[in-house]
Each structure stands twice: as C-alpha cells, then as structure tokens.
Amino acid sequence: MVTIRMARGGSKKRPFYKIVVTDSRKPRDSGYIERLGFFNPRATGQEVRLELKQDRVDHWIKEGAQLSTRIATLLKESAKAAA
Incomplete structure (x- = not known):
C-alpha cells in the first residue's frame, strides 16, 4: 500500500521532516516515490513551519494513498490556515 508519511531528517534534537509518498513496507527514512513538502516543528519567527504541494497531495489521495x-x-491545520 502507498502511504503519505514523514521521513525524519535534521540533527540530534533538531528534527526536520520531509513529507513523502512511499511504500508502507519500507523503513521510515529509506527511499520514497515523491517528496511532497516538509514540516519543521521547531520553526520560530519568520521560518516556514509547513510547506505542501497540495495539488500533488490531492493526486496521491485520489490514487488511493493512505495518510x-x-x-x-x-493537512487539517493547513486547510484552516488557508481559510
């Protein structure tokens, strides 16, 4: 099954996540099909916390990818921020 999930990056105690489409059987940080954006939980000030290619997310959901x-x-958070 294809899944949209996060792959961890960054350094120790400073996480940074890529939002990716991958096969659910693969390990968390291994190869992926497509990168859809990123999530920075430690963003402060003017730094971007969440960036998504919404059109590609919609495409993969229509193809049957699970979130x-x-x-x-x-996604709910970004929808509220956009509205």
Whole structure:
C-alpha cells in the first residue's frame, strides 16, 4: 500500500521532516516515490513551519494513498490556515 508519511531528517534534537509518498513496507527514512513538502516543528519567527504541494497531495489521495495520522492532522491545520 502507498502511504503519505514523514521521513525524519535534521540533527540530534533538531528534527526536520520531509513529507513523502512511499511504500508502507519500507523503513521510515529509506527511499520514497515523491517528496511532497516538509514540516519543521521547531520553526520560530519568520521560518516556514509547513510547506505542501497540495495539488500533488490531492493526486496521491485520489490514487488511493493512505495518510498517516500526523499527516492528516497537518493537512487539517493547513486547510484552516488557508481559510
């Protein structure tokens, strides 16, 4: 099954996540099909916290990709911010 989830990057105690489309059987940080954006939980001030290619997210959802629980929460958050 194809899943939209986060792959961790950054350094120790300074997480940075890529939002990716990947096969659900692959390990968290291994290869992915497509990168859809990023999430920076430690963003402050003018730094961007969440960036998504919404058209590509919609495309993958229509193709049957499942969302992780955290990604579903972030999508709701970004929809509220856009409205």
